[in-house]
Structure formats: C-alpha cells, structure tokens
Amino acid sequence: MLRLAITGAGGFLGWHVRVLLRALGWPEPAVVTRADLTDPNQVAAKVAGVDRVLHLAGVNRGERAEVAGGNVDLAVQLAEGLRRCPTPPGALVFANSVQAGNGTPYGDAKAAAAGVLADVGLPFDDLMLPNLYGEHGRPHYNSAVATFCRLLADGGRPEVHGDRELALVHVTDAAARLAGIPAGGSWDPAMPALRSGVRALADRLTEIASVYRTGEIPSLLDRHDVRLFNTYRSHCFPAHYPLALPRRADARGELVETVKAHGGAGQTFCSTTRPGVTRGEHFHLAKVERFVVLRGSAEISLRRVGDTEVLRFPVTGTEPVLIDMPTMWVHKLVNTGPDELVTMFWTNELFDPARPDTWPEPVEAVRPSPVAVAA
Template sequence: MRVVLTGAHGFLGWHTRVLLSALGHEVDAVGRDGWATLPAALQRADGVIHIAGVNRGPDDEVEQGNIRLATTLAEALRSTAKPVPVVYANSVQADNGTPYGRGKAEAARILTAATSERGAVLRDVLLPNLFGEHGRPGYNSFVATFVDHVLHGRAPEVVDREIELLHVQAAARVLVDEFTADTAGQVHPAGTATSVSFVLETLQQLEAVYRNGDMPDLTTPLVRDLFNTLRAASFPERAPIPLSPRTDDRGSLVEVVRSHGGQGQAFTSTTKPGITRGEHFHLRKVERFVVINGCARISLRRVFHSDVVSFDVNGDEPVAIDMPIGWAHNITNIGDSELTTLFWTNELFDPASPDTWPETVGQP
C-alpha cells in the first residue's frame, strides 16, 4: 500500500510514518514545505492519512490554518483522476466552540464534501488527548510538559480533572487500520480514563525509581507508555546508566536490572569479533543492554533521523544502555575476543507479537 501522509514530521505524523514503514507500506511524507507535491503524490497513492494541522497560535491562525490545510487537500483530491480514500486525524474537541474545535470540524466538512463528490471514503477519526515519545513540551501534550518539569526537578501547576489519554502509537495504529474500511463514517478510539494528578504523580514515581537505573513496575500499559515517554525525553543525556560492581577475593558481582514489579525476561548472547547484532527498533517494549565481557559499540538512531548516537562499552566497567522507543539500535563487537552481552526486556517474548521491526542504524 502507498500512503500520502500529511503532517509527516510532526508528533503524530512521525509515529504514524514509523508504523507504516514497519508494516512495509510505502509513504509519501508531506511536511510543511511539501504541499506542492501533493497532486502528483495522490495520483500514485492508495489513500491519504491527513494529520497536518495547527494546534497552537493566535485564534484566527489556529482556526483558519486547519481549514486552509483541508481546503488544499480537497482541491488536490478533486483534481486527481481517481477517487482517493482519506483517513482524517480529527479531534474529540471538534465543534466544541473553540477556534481549534471549529477549525477541525470545518476541515471534516470540507473533506467529507470532496471525498463524497469523488466517490471516495472518508474515515473521520476523533482522537482523544494523545501523549507519547518525543512530544514537545508546551505544545503537543500536557504529558510532555509534565515530563520536562519532572526531569528538571520542577513542580508544574496542576488543575486536576478527569481525562482520557491515548498513546500516540495506538492512535497511529487506528489511523492505519482505518484503510480497511469501505464505508464513510466517524471513528471514536477509546483511550484510558485517568486524571491529570495521577499522570503527574506517576511520572514523579517513575523518575524516582529510574533515576538510579532501577526498573519501575510496568504492569499496566498506561504506566509503561508514560515510562517510555519519560525515557525518550531523558535520552541520550542520561545514558549510559552506571552499574556498581561488588568485588571481593572470589570475583565480582554486578546487579544489571532491579525490577520493582511486572514481567521481565533476561537472556545472553555471545558475538564474535567484528560482528553486529540488532538492527531493529521497538514500538512498546523496554529493552536493556549490558556488556558483561569484551568490548562493544552500541549505536542508536531515531527512525527517519540521520544522527547516530554511539557508546563504547566493556565488561570491565559495566553500564546499562536502555533502548528508546522508535530508535533503531545495534551492538558490534569491537574487541579481539568474544563478546558476551546480557539483554533484559519488560515482557515475555511473544512470537505472535515480537515488537521487533527491522531497521539499519548506519554509521556514526
């Protein structure tokens, strides 16, 4: 499947693009400067996921910006020789009377008219509050703002209320899955009911545990996703995590993982000199690498970004490297002897859902 993805470089757009790529779909990524390419991209597309929008700014800019983007897409759809289905990343705030709500609602009406005229399907996905890895503080989500405060030891002001949260990868999955629909209509993905105060308290507890390299209790998906959001915001500044060997006349002992609850699975591997393992990324699982013998280079690259972050590590000075969500990673034996590495993940391996997506890191 070939998908035109508008807003491809934003928060939800990046996560959706990563998922589409992981699933083997071709993506024409349309960013702020790519709208001139839209008509040509639509000619070869199987469908559109329309995420581009304006979330913050002066009231008129927010409202009219969302309308303008939908109008541009509608005009391109009308000029295309074939009917092109559209999945629209709308919001539960549509038609709530705010400039943002009015803009999102009007955008839905514009796209409904355009797809109807062309005999195509519009799936209008009303998303609740999103959160997740690489959100911008003060822009994408209050969760991103809370994470930034917690990591820097600040206490944000809290106006407590009940709220429904949906992890951004779950939202991306809904948008991708809607391509299978053959009728137009609205979709209301369900998030997790929680409160603003619970989110802040949970992030503070996660930070208190993880600050020393321990793994918190990751039993529930919401807490796991909040933890992954926190980890992403702290990487690579807090990596690697130092481990403290305990040595006596018998030898040494190193605690590589201290888990405060939930599942977990550990395994080891040996790697011959010059060999690289890994070359993949994850969308939900927590994974830790610890070299316990030999010398290695652990390299990571955020998917669709070019910069590679590398750490040279060895078994004589053990450290932990935790893999952020959406970062391709590998480990290479750079020594002259066999490399032994211990790996830990927060979930038991499931062959039906391994959450291991191939992606080459590249050279640092």
C-alpha cells in the same frame, strides 16, 4: 498493504504513522508538504491513485486567528487538490479532535475543516481523536504527558493548578487506526484509552522518574504503564546514558546488580559474541530492552527511525554501565575487542515468537527520509 499519502508527516502523529509503516514494510507514504498544499496541481499529482489520504496537518497552538484560519485553510487547500485529481484516492481520513465544535477557535476550526473535507465526495472517515501521548512529543504543545516528562527529565517537578479527567491514547494506536492497520502487534487500532486526572498523571510520571533515576525499573503492570515509561525514557535519551552500575567486590570476586524491577513481567538472558560480530540491527515499538556488557569491550550504536544521525556508546565489562534502548530507535552492539564479549540483556516482557516486536533495519545504511522527524 495500502498505499498512503500524508499531510503533516513531520509532526508528532505523522512521524509515528511513518514509523509504524516502516516497521510493517509498507511503502513509504507520499508526503504532501505545506508548500505542496499551496499548489492544487501538486497535491493532485501526489495523491493520485493512493488507497488512502491521511490529513494530519493542523495548527494546535498560536494566536486565535492563526489557529482558526490555519486549520480551515489547510482543509480547503487539500480539498481543492483532491478535486483536481485525475485518479481519486480510495478514501480520505481526517485526524479530527474530540474538541471539534466545542466553541473554542481550535474546536470550531476542526469542525469546519471536517465539513470542507466531507464535501469532496470521497469516502470520508472523520476520526475524533482524544489526547495523544507517546515518544518524542513536544512539551507545551502535543500533550501534558510530554510537558511533564520533559520537566521530570530535566530535574524539575510538574505543577498542577487545575485538575480534570483526561482520556489518553497512545499515538501508535491512533496511527494504526488512521492507516487502517488491524490489530496484531503491540498496537491496538481500537485505541484503548488511559483515563486519568491531570494530578494523578503527574504523580504517576513523577513516581516513574523517581524510580528510574538510579536505573531501577518502575512497576509496569499494563500496556499504559509501559508506554508512559517509554514516553518518559524518550525525554531522557541520550543525555541520561550510559548509567554506571555499582560493583561490589570481595575475595570471591565481583557482583553487579544489573536490573531491579519493581513489578511486572520480564526476561533476562546472556549472550557471547565473537570479536567483530554484530548483534541487533532492529528497533522496537513498545518493548523495553536493557544492555549491560559484563566482559570484553563493545560499541552500542543507535539511530532514531527516520533520522540519519548515529549515536555511539563505547562500553566495557571492566566499568559496567546500563543503556536502555529507546523505543523506535534502531540499535546494534558490536564486539570491538580481541576477546569474546559477554552481554546481559533484559526485556520487560517474555519473548513471544508470534509477536516479537522486533523490526529489522540497519543502523548505518538508512533510507532517506522525505521529511524531518517530529521534534
């Protein structure tokens, strides 16, 4: 268990690093803000004695001069603070890019920033990251995946005007690699890449959105299928939920189709819950989980990890709906009625007690977050 300090903690990659640390019960990282970076003494105070400093802050978009100067300036500010540190950190890790040194303002600035940081004299890991994708990425900023997902979630359709191959790495895998977390859960610090053309990626996400529009589960045959689906779902939540389920009734009773999965593993189970009793109070990093109340009344509540706002959905068995738990959102279900509650749960994978992907955290009592989560 390492003690970390992070720049760029409020960005896409920084938020995912903090979520992973939270899941594993590691100490909250020391957050070095942009304001801190302007004061080298403040930087020195925050990073003193930590095991690893992760430099994630950067400028990805903007005017050429802003992108070029911004990335170098951030590295220079951090380097000055590190040099003043009375107890130097054990290592410095830079979230660099495979575009470093490619002749663009961004690529050349990332290469120059790496040179500045390497000169500090600490053990230095210059990590060349490819395209990252994952939950809650910013459209038109973080990746084509985020842009396509938002367009599809809003009812649009991606347009591809030029095609090229992308190497896509899920952001949790990159977070594990940066933080020095070994494999052992749903993450892989080896950062296995999904290689896809832009057009093929758009078609794949369009198919996911088309199947999921009515609540059916698209084919989830490998880990990248699951993670692309979870990324798309993050752009659907909460506006697309709950989704009503059709009921068919005859003289024998009623039938409700709760899950239609087009391919991949899965597990279905039912539970009964006594009045006033709570289930859940945890989050998942990768697992897809569906709740459907079949009898009784309940409240399903959710909170995004690191945030404070709680979303609440009242549900009943008389009007069955589905709510799929978004990854990295803490959730719980409470029986709010006078009678026993019957709930059906579905997950996309068989339960593995050695790797349950269930990380306890209460929905209501939230630890204060030092910075806002990624947009």
